[in-house]
Amino acid sequence: MIPSYLVDFDLNTLPVVKTDVIVIGAGIAGLFTALKLSEQHRVVLVTKKSLLDSNTRYAQGGIAAVIAETDSPQLHLEDTLLAGAGLCERDAVDALVHEGPLGVKDLVKLGTKFDEENGEFALTKEGAHSRRRILHANGDATGFEIVRALSKKALENHNIEVWDNHFVIDLITENNECVGALVQKDNGERIYLSGKATVLCSGGCGQLYRYTTNPDVATADGVSMAYRAGANVRDMEFVQFHPTSLCYPGAPRFLISEAVRGEGALLRNIHGERFMEKYDPQLELAPRDIVARAIVNEMEQTKATFVYIDITHKSEDFIKHRFPTIYKYCLEYGLDLTTDWIPVAPAMHYMMGGVETDLNGQTSIKRLFACGEVSSTGVHGANRLASNSLSEAIVFGRRIVEQINQLAELPSTAHISFNLNRKTPLMQPVVEKRLKLQRIMVRYTGLKRSAEGLMQGMQELQRQLPIFEAQLNEREEYEFANLLTCALLTTASAYYREESRGGHYRTDFPMRNDEKWLKHTVLNRHHAPIEEVITYV
Numbered sequence: 001m002i003p004s005y006l007v008d009f010d011l012n013t014l015p016v017v018k019t020d021v022i023v024i025g026a027g028i029a030g031l032f033t034a035l036k037l038s039e040q041h042r043v044v045l046v047t048k049k050s051l052l053d054s055n056t057r058y059a060q061g062g063i064a065a066v067i068a069e070t071d072s073p074q075l076h077l078e079d080t081l082l083a084g085a086g087l088c089e090r091d092a093v094d095a096l097v098h099e100g101p102l103g104v105k106d107l108v109k110l111g112t113k114f115d116e117e118n119g120e121f122a123l124t125k126e127g128a129h130s131r132r133r134i135l136h137a138n139g140d141a142t143g144f145e146i147v148r149a150l151s152k153k154a155l156e157n158h159n160i161e162v163w164d165n166h167f168v169i170d171l172i173t174e175n176n177e178c179v180g181a182l183v184q185k186d187n188g189e190r191i192y193l194s195g196k197a198t199v200l201c202s203g204g205c206g207q208l209y210r211y212t213t214n215p216d217v218a219t220a221d222g223v224s225m226a227y228r229a230g231a232n233v234r235d236m237e238f239v240q241f242h243p244t245s246l247c248y249p250g251a252p253r254f255l256i257s258e259a260v261r262g263e264g265a266l267l268r269n270i271h272g273e274r275f276m277e278k279y280d281p282q283l284e285l286a287p288r289d290i291v292a293r294a295i296v297n298e299m300e301q302t303k304a305t306f307v308y309i310d311i312t313h314k315s316e317d318f319i320k321h322r323f324p325t326i327y328k329y330c331l332e333y334g335l336d337l338t339t340d341w342i343p344v345a346p347a348m349h350y351m352m353g354g355v356e357t358d359l360n361g362q363t364s365i366k367r368l369f370a371c372g373e374v375s376s377t378g379v380h381g382a383n384r385l386a387s388n389s390l391s392e393a394i395v396f397g398r399r400i401v402e403q404i405n406q407l408a409e410l411p412s413t414a415h416i417s418f419n420l421n422r423k424t425p426l427m428q429p430v431v432e433k434r435l436k437l438q439r440i441m442v443r444y445t446g447l448k449r450s451a452e453g454l455m456q457g458m459q460e461l462q463r464q465l466p467i468f469e470a471q472l473n474e475r476e477e478y479e480f481a482n483l484l485t486c487a488l489l490t491t492a493s494a495y496y497r498e499e500s501r502g503g504h505y506r507t508d509f510p511m512r513n514d515e516k517w518l519k520h521t522v523l524n525r526h527h528a529p530i531e532e533v534i535t536y537v
């Protein structure tokens, strides 16, 4: 059984810091929400490493918003619903497509410089978008530009205290109300941070898998601490594998953005043959799950560990100007995007599920909000449409701020303690455990799943459960406990959903089954043990 808290504590004996609002995470969701909140509140923005360590910092392709006259919210809505394969919440998508442009205006006001062409925003197209609606910055460095602009503003803001290199271990709850967070400083000291509202913006879970485009901070901390606190966690089986990450000896799984295919790149198997016409009429621009599985099929049929992406038919100037980051990165490994076909393979990229929220970012725990990749707002359904995640963070960030502006103060500071008498430290190095978990997830809860494999994966993961009885002290140990929690949630949900849809593919149930499965899976620790906790909405 997973306990409510990762460590034993007594709030009466810990130093207390009081603020108005706690924001956990410094990606686009955390920075943007903190800046908007700071107009009326004092905010403590906690992040476990530097302001540059987030998924946001690596976003390349861009941010989807209806800007062009030839585009409309209705078209953006239709594309999003189609990619989501029947599981999007329509009202949430409505909010996204109508309020996205407002959020983009806010980003510009806060100093983000998007690329322009002839005095207008330059717009590109990505997989499964029917129109050019993706704004980008410095070619293919959109996330970096957003983080640069927003973190500069946050650091200058007198109402925002940035706590970098601070790790949030757990959310503190009393009577299903979040009253703050237990935070560990770099030197190991623990603090009780109290606020009238807490906004979880802690990103995704890429590190669950051996191959991922996500940086090492993506360890599912938020979704796991929310689960421990008793929040509803939704649709965890839907994991997006990006079809094209660099697959070259010695190189990390660097993302070769969807925008490269958006600008006309072709996929070829190792014999040089194009293959997407066998799988989908949209060819290289089919939804990501279809392209990823097509690539895996080709890899299996040709007994190769990669396929190629080929954009060599475009001019050298165009490639260097449009994809400067990707071009330079590949060149470091001796691969020239302008003349070489680049070897690529799928890698874990995005967590579609997360902490369930309503249309205002409110979770099932009072005073706890979730925003960005950690949340399940209903926008993405079973598969995220490319470049919708950055927009989702700003649209729901704005809505959360409106809610918090109306929230009453906390009646008093909590005096909670929690004691499982944990005295034995971990014996095995946590690095080994993490690698083992990542291998289990690739093997059993990866791109292709089956009941037998998922059950095997579950059993292997459960052997690690004694970690929750150990005395944890280090950041890496908490992260492993969070990865384990999230691995169990993902595997349990994947086992339960006996169909294939979006980012979830079962070899034993290869068809989509709307009659039985047009619904979310929701896990909550209070309902029953982990194998039985799935309820339906």
Ligand SMILES: Cc1cc2nc3c(=O)[nH]c(=O)nc-3n(C[C@H](O)[C@H](O)[C@H](O)COP(=O)(O)OP(=O)(O)OC[C@H]3O[C@@H](n4cnc5c(N)ncnc54)[C@H](O)[C@@H]3O)c2cc1C
Binding pocket: 024, 025, 026, 027, 028, 029, 030, 046, 047, 048, 049, 053, 054, 055, 056, 057, 058, 059, 060, 061, 062, 063, 064, 142, 143, 166, 167, 168, 169, 201, 202, 203, 204, 213, 214, 215, 217, 218, 221, 222, 255, 349, 350, 371, 372, 373, 374, 386, 387, 388, 389, 390, 391, 393
């Ligand atoms: C390579 C790559 C390319 C992408 N390209 C695009 C794109 O072009 N368009 C698009 O829309 N999306 C893209 N995505 C997805 C998108 O970047 C993310 O979904 C989005 O940036 C998530 O933002 P966030 O603020 O929710 O989380 P993040 O940006 O991941 O930020 C999470 C923050 O939480 C902090 N944190 C986590 N746990 C703790 C803890 N326990 N204590 C304290 N702090 C904690 C982290 O350090 C970090 O600061 C891409 C993702 C990747 C990896």
